[in-house]
Amino acid sequence: MPAKASRVAFGEALLELGAQDPRIVTVDADLSKSTMTAAFAKAYPARAFNVGIAEANMIGIGAGLALAGKIPFVCSFACFVVGRFETIRVSVAYTRANVKIVGTHAGIAIGEDGYSQMGLEDIACLRALPNIPIIQPADETETKQAVAYAVEHPGPLYLRLTRQNLEPVSPPDYRFQFGKAVVLRPGSDVTILASGGPLFNCLKAAEKLEGEGVKAEVINVACIKPLDEDLLVRSAGKTGRVVTVEDHSISGGLGGAVSELLAEVLPTPVRRLGIQGFGESGDPKGLYAKHGLDADGIARNVMKFLNR
Amino acid sequence: MPAADLARLASIARDCRVQIIRMLTHAGSGHPGGSLSVIDLLTTLFFARMRHDPRRPDWPDRDRLVLSKGHCVPALYSVMAKAGYFPESQLITLRKLGSPLQGHPDRIMLLGIEAATGSLGQGFSIAMGMALGLRLEGRPSRVYCVVGDGETQEGQVWEAAMSAPKLGQPDHPLDNLCVILDYNKVQLDDFVKKVLDLEPVLEKWKAFGWPVIEIDGHDLAQIDKALDQAEAIKGRPTFIVAHTVKGKSVSFMENNPEWHGKAPKPQEAIRAIREILGVTEDDWTGYLERNPETAAVVKELEALEKK
Ligand SMILES: Cc1ncc(C[n+]2csc(CCOP(=O)(O)OP(=O)(O)O)c2C)c(N)n1
Ligand SMILES: [Mg+2]
Numbered sequence: 231m232p233a234k235a236s237r238v239a240f241g242e243a244l245l246e247l248g249a250q251d252p253r254i255v256t257v258d259a260d261l262s263k264s265t266m267t268a269a270f271a272k273a274y275p276a277r278a279f280n281v282g283i284a285e286a287n288m289i290g291i292g293a294g295l296a297l298a299g300k301i302p303f304v305c306s307f308a309c310f311v312v313g314r315f316e317t318i319r320v321s322v323a324y325t326r327a328n329v330k331i332v333g334t335h336a337g338i339a340i341g342e343d344g345y346s347q348m349g350l351e352d353i354a355c356l357r358a359l360p361n362i363p364i365i366q367p368a369d370e371t372e373t374k375q376a377v378a379y380a381v382e383h384p385g386p387l388y389l390r391l392t393r394q395n396l397e398p399v400s401p402p403d404y405r406f407q408f409g410k411a412v413v414l415r416p417g418s419d420v421t422i423l424a425s426g427g428p429l430f431n432c433l434k435a436a437e438k439l440e441g442e443g444v445k446a447e448v449i450n451v452a453c454i455k456p457l458d459e460d461l462l463v464r465s466a467g468k469t470g471r472v473v474t475v476e477d478h479s480i481s482g483g484l485g486g487a488v489s490e491l492l493a494e495v496l497p498t499p500v501r502r503l504g505i506q507g508f509g510e511s512g513d514p515k516g517l518y519a520k521h522g523l524d525a526d527g528i529a530r531n532v533m534k535f536l537n538r
Numbered sequence: 539m540p541a542a543d544l545a546r547l548a549s550i551a552r553d554c555r556v557q558i559i560r561m562l563t564h565a566g567s568g569h570p571g572g573s574l575s576v577i578d579l580l581t582t583l584f585f586a587r588m589r590h591d592p593r594r595p596d597w598p599d600r601d602r603l604v605l606s607k608g609h610c611v612p613a614l615y616s617v618m619a620k621a622g623y624f625p626e627s628q629l630i631t632l633r634k635l636g637s638p639l640q641g642h643p644d645r646i647m648l649l650g651i652e653a654a655t656g657s658l659g660q661g662f663s664i665a666m667g668m669a670l671g672l673r674l675e676g677r678p679s680r681v682y683c684v685v686g687d688g689e690t691q692e693g694q695v696w697e698a699a700m701s702a703p704k705l706g707q708p709d710h711p712l713d714n715l716c717v718i719l720d721y722n723k724v725q726l727d728d729f730v731k732k733v734l735d736l737e738p739v740l741e742k743w744k745a746f747g748w749p750v751i752e753i754d755g756h757d758l759a760q761i762d763k764a765l766d767q768a769e770a771i772k773g774r775p776t777f778i779v780a781h782t783v784k785g786k787s788v789s790f791m792e793n794n795p796e797w798h799g800k801a802p803k804p805q806e807a808i809r810a811i812r813e814i815l816g817v818t819e820d821d822w823t824g825y826l827e828r829n830p831e832t833a834a835v836v837k838e839l840e841a842l843e844k845k
Contacts, residue, residue, distance in 0.1 A: 260688060260726045260733060268727075280727060282691035282734030283658050310657065342567045342633040344641035346608065346656030512635030520635065 231370060233395035236426070237334040239373035240391055241266025244303065247381055248274050253301045254381060257281060259288045264393075265305035265334045286314040293327035301328060301381055308333025308349025308390060315355050322386050323359040330380045331362070334391045337477025337505075338521060339427050344511035349390070354482025356388050357455055363408070364455040366390040366426035369398045372452055375406035383408065390426060390454075394514060397430040399450065411458035413465070417447035420532055421465040423488055424475040425451045431518070432475050434525035439532060446532065454484050457491055466498040473501045473532055477523060480504040501535040503528060539762045543586065547758045551581040554616035555787055555814045557629055560835050561612055563807040564842065565633040568641065571797045573613040575722040575755070575782040576605075576684060582761040583682055584617040592622040595649040601679050602652045602668055606661025607686035607720065608642040609799070614651075615639055623650045630838075659692025661685065662717060666698055669715035669775070670706050680769070683717045688725025691734050696746075702775045703747035715775035716768040717748075720755065722784035724795050739779055748777040755780025787814045804843035808836055 248254045248270055255277045256267045262280055271278030281288050285306050292304035304311065311333050312318065322329045336349040356362050365380070365387065367373040373391070380387050399414060414429075415436050424432045429450055436446040447465055451457065466472050472492065474485035485502030492498045505521055518524040522531055539547075554577050562568040580603070584590070588601040605614050612632060619626045624638075631637035638648040642656025652668070655661040665683035672679045685695065706712050721739070723730050730736060743750045749771050753760040761780070768776035784798070785791025788810040802810055815832065817825045826833040 258727075260691070262727050264726075280733055283688050283725065284691045284693060284734075286693055313657065342565060342641050344633070344644070344656070346642040346654065510635070511633045511637065511639075511641040516635040 231398045233397045234370040235393060235395050236367050236369070236373040236391040237264070237266045237393060239370040240332065240377055240389065241269050243374040243377035244270045245273055247378060248277070251301070251381060252277070253299065255279070255295055255300045255302050257288045257292045257295070257302055257304045259283055259285045259306050259310070261306050264307070265332060267303070267305050285310050286317045289314055289317045289329070289331070290321050292329040293321040293325055296327040296329045297325070301330065303330045303332055305332040305334065307335040307347060308352040309335070309347060312349065312352035312355050318356070318362070319359060323362055326361065327386060328384070329386045331386065331388045332391065333388065335393045336366070336390045337392070337427055338509040338517045339392060339394045339477055339514045341514040341517060342511050345509040348509040350479050350505055350509055351482070352390065353454060353478050353484065354486065357482060357487060362386050362388050362455070363453065364388045364390065365453055367452055368426055368429040368450055369396045369400055371398065371400040371404055372406055375404075376452065379406055379408055392427045394427065396427065399429050399433060406452065409453050409456050409458060411453065411461045412450045413447060413461070414450050415446070415448040417445035417469065419445045419469055420447070420471040420473060420536060421469045422446050422448045422473050422475060422528070422532070423451050423462065423484060424448070425454065425484065427477045428475045428523050431523060431525045431528055435528035435532065438525060438529040442533065442538065444532065444536065444538065451484060454487060457487055459491055459495070462488065462491065463496050466492055466496055470498060471536060472498055473503060473535060475523065475528055476504040478504055480506055501531065503531055539586065539759055544758050547581055547585055550585055550620060551578050551758070552814060554581060554613065554620060556811050556832070556835065557616040557619065557626065558612045559788070559802060559807050559810045559814070560839065561615065561629040561632040562801040563804055563839055564630040565801060567633060567801050568612055569609045569799045570791055570802065571724065571784040571794070572607060572610040572686060572720065572722065574786045574788065574791065575784045576607070576610050576720045577613045577616070578756045578758060579684060579718055579720065579761060579780055580613050580617045582758055582765065584621055586762055587765050588680075588682070592650070595623065599677055599679055602665070602681045604653050604655065604661045604665040604668070604681065604683045605643060606655050606665070606683055607658065607689050608655030608661065611643045614643070618650055658686065658689040659694040662695055662698040665717070666702050666705060666712065666715060669712045670710065673706055673710040673712065673714060680714045680716065683715070685717060685719055686725070687719060687721045687723065687730050687736060688733070690719065690736060699743065699746045699748070711773045712775045713772050716765070716778065717775065718778045718780055720782055721779055722782040724784040724793065724798065726798050728795050743777045747774065749774060750777045750779060752779045753781070755782035756786055789813055804839045807839050811835065
């Protein structure tokens, strides 16, 4: 399977699911070419609504459509859609409206456009809302299954997708399960938790670490909320050291969620890798190197954390 | 404005268009369409209107420009470089790691940028707050704000539109604020008319209490005159509707939604520059021989292609 952006896989999945389920509709805010709903809109023009550059309105319309029995996917860049946090808070979360919120262009990996277009705090914002699960798939296989799950899920949900291509990481027989994490590489010295964009780099980092005599367990936490508490606690108990890796602020994201869990259940040293401060313009490769999210950076930070 | 001044402005705008194409091509990404539609407005503001000093970007009495449609910041960088805020050679660091020339405006990394924009719909309110603050401080400064037509679909724009004619009244009316609509009729996904039509634009803004001036946003004399008129209006802010062409001066970009947000390839860029300079294909070689500066830009672009 070639590398594919999760936003592209999302667009393809939606096109297929749309044929089977007439309840599916899309609402966009002048970014349908970027969120990849354009193909759905072409196939089902009567079920696709581009409301202009008006994200708050888009979310509200989605809530209303949901209350009328539709399954709306409201789509924009992660920063803009979650930027309308208070609209999501009341119109979607508190209303218990069955809206599927899709945030693409997650993280600094979008590169050149710079901070204002990067979704870097979206997980932190939505983690605080009681009933919005957060799913961040890591490759095409997982994305397509996650989108299918989103249609079935009885309630609102957030899908966090990438602009950049993602190398396949899921085994061929992979089955996405809501609320479950998956061990992609077993190990005993340190647990590396990640999902989405940086996951492939974590696997590469684990290979490098192996060369240094460190057996890293790499777990795909596609479901950031709710967390697979059992699996994460078991792995932390086994390795005694946990590293979280995310293309998101180190505050309030996966690292925050894992730290909160372990602090209460099984206090374990945690190192959070991710973005500190604002993002910036640059080529995605250079940005990942600078912010320590490439394989070298992850491996280096793990070694430091283990005092090796 | 005397003909000689208009000719000077036209020549600056032409140079800036060349620089926009140059820097976007080096960056390999960015927004040419809206940068080319807004450049005549920015050129007139920076070189014939605003009181500003590139050596003192923090001068408290300066006039301010808030480019609310922040994705078109290459146009702003080109006029800032031309005015002397930073060397023109720096333009090709646009969007590169560590460059102060961020993909969207960053007021900490680059002095002279007045506000972080790039999330559409926010700059107008900031400009309004600035205008109010300057009035409260008793400063002579004027504030100019450029909004995109697609951008005005954002609700926050209409919150600002409703409040600006009233904010600060009666003692501190915002007649130091001038908002300019870059009405190029195209947004990201498609033509504005197809996505969410704004019409009737003039009537809407008038109904919200704004004096509205309608101009051709590529006619430098009209721009200059409208800015005069705006300055003369007391007691209220002014709204200028500038009809423009997205991708103006490059045939294959003009009025074409495809060129909203992609950079030209080097060969496309060279053709774009030739068209901007108004040179025919036959005369191009001779032109480059007579104009070493343009020849250098072209050579640089050709080198990019080999990379
Ligand atoms: C809040 C927000 N939503 C979406 C975007 C993505 N976006 C960037 S430019 C653009 C289209 C802007 O159209 P317009 O205002 O007409 O600008 P112009 O034609 O001058 O380029 C969009 C939707 C954004 N930058 N901010
Ligand atoms: Mg426009």
